[in-house]
Amino acid sequence: MKKLLSLSIIFLLIISNVNAQKTDKSLEQKINQAIEGFQGDIGVYVKHLKKNKEVAIQADSIFPTASIVKVPLLVGVFQKIKNGELRLDQKFLYRDSRAYGGSGLMQFFKDSTETDLATLIGLMLSYSDNVTSIWCQELAGGGQTINPILDELGLKNTKVNSRTPGREEIWKKYGWGQTTPREMSKLFELIREGKVVSSEHSDKMYRFLKNQFYNERSLSQFPSIINTISKTGSLDDARGEIVLVNAPHGDFVFTILTKNNKDRSWTKENEAENLTRKIANIIWNHYEDDYMPYPRIN
Known part of the structure; x- marks a missing residue:
C-alpha cells in the first residue's frame, strides 16, 4: 500500500511539473533591461500559450484600467445577451444628454439618432x-453585476469601480476600473479559449476585439497581416495595453500597465507609450525572430 501511495505521489508531482508554468528567463532579462529607468510604476505579464512560459514583473500589483475596463464591460453585456435580456440587434435611441466628452464618436451623433447594441459595443471597443x-x-x-462575474472567472482584483455602490473610495484611487497585468492577460486567454460566458459568446467577443482604431502602440510592432485582439487605456499619469497575438509559432498574450508616470504628455512620444512599443517589439522578436511574411522562394 505504501509503495502504491508513493508511486501516486510521484505521478502527481510529475503531472504538476508538466503543467506548471515556467519563467522565460531570457525574455524576462530583456524586458527588465528595457524598463530600467522608467519614471513611473510598471507591471508586465507575458505568457506564451503554446510553450506555457511566462514573464511576470509586478504582475500582481493593482493598476488603474482606464479604458481597458471596457473589456470587463463587454463581458457583462454578453452575459446579459446569453441570459436573453439583450440582443445585438436591439434598437436604442441616442439622446444628446448622454454626451460625455473624451474619446469616441457617439457624442457627435444627432439627438434622437437610432442605433443598436452591436454599434454601441463596436464603438466602445474600436474607438x-x-x-x-x-x-x-x-x-x-x-x-454590482459585472464584478461577481469577474470573481467567478478567478479575477479577484479586476473590478469596475465607477458608479458601483460601496466602491466610492477605491474609485478615487484607481478611477473607472482596476486590474493586474496577470489578471487582464488571463481574461483575454479565457476569451480565446471560449471560457467566458460561453464558447459562442467568447467567439463573438473575440471578433469585436479585433477591430482597433488606436493601433499605434504595441500593434505597430507586429506585421499587419498578423491577427491580434487588444485594448488600450490612458490617463494623465497612466498608460496600459493588453494584447493577444495569433503568432505563427503559437499565440501569446501580454499586458503592460503603468501608473504614477512622470511624463503626463498626450503625444506619441509619451515615455510610457514609447516603452510599450519597445516591449512589444522585444516580445515579438523573441518569439518570432525568423518570421517571414511570405513563403521563401528558392
Whole structure:
C-alpha cells in the first residue's frame, strides 16, 4: 500500500511539473533591461500559450484600467445577451444628454439618432467611445453585476469601480476600473479559449476585439497581416495595453500597465507609450525572430 501511495505521489508531482508554468528567463532579462529607468510604476505579464512560459514583473500589483475596463464591460453585456435580456440587434435611441466628452464618436451623433447594441459595443471597443461605454455599463447592470462575474472567472482584483455602490473610495484611487497585468492577460486567454460566458459568446467577443482604431502602440510592432485582439487605456499619469497575438509559432498574450508616470504628455512620444512599443517589439522578436511574411522562394 505504501509503495502504491508513493508511486501516486510521484505521478502527481510529475503531472504538476508538466503543467506548471515556467519563467522565460531570457525574455524576462530583456524586458527588465528595457524598463530600467522608467519614471513611473510598471507591471508586465507575458505568457506564451503554446510553450506555457511566462514573464511576470509586478504582475500582481493593482493598476488603474482606464479604458481597458471596457473589456470587463463587454463581458457583462454578453452575459446579459446569453441570459436573453439583450440582443445585438436591439434598437436604442441616442439622446444628446448622454454626451460625455473624451474619446469616441457617439457624442457627435444627432439627438434622437437610432442605433443598436452591436454599434454601441463596436464603438466602445474600436474607438474607445466613452458615451457607448457608460451606456453598455448601464445595460450590463453596472459594477454590482459585472464584478461577481469577474470573481467567478478567478479575477479577484479586476473590478469596475465607477458608479458601483460601496466602491466610492477605491474609485478615487484607481478611477473607472482596476486590474493586474496577470489578471487582464488571463481574461483575454479565457476569451480565446471560449471560457467566458460561453464558447459562442467568447467567439463573438473575440471578433469585436479585433477591430482597433488606436493601433499605434504595441500593434505597430507586429506585421499587419498578423491577427491580434487588444485594448488600450490612458490617463494623465497612466498608460496600459493588453494584447493577444495569433503568432505563427503559437499565440501569446501580454499586458503592460503603468501608473504614477512622470511624463503626463498626450503625444506619441509619451515615455510610457514609447516603452510599450519597445516591449512589444522585444516580445515579438523573441518569439518570432525568423518570421517571414511570405513563403521563401528558392
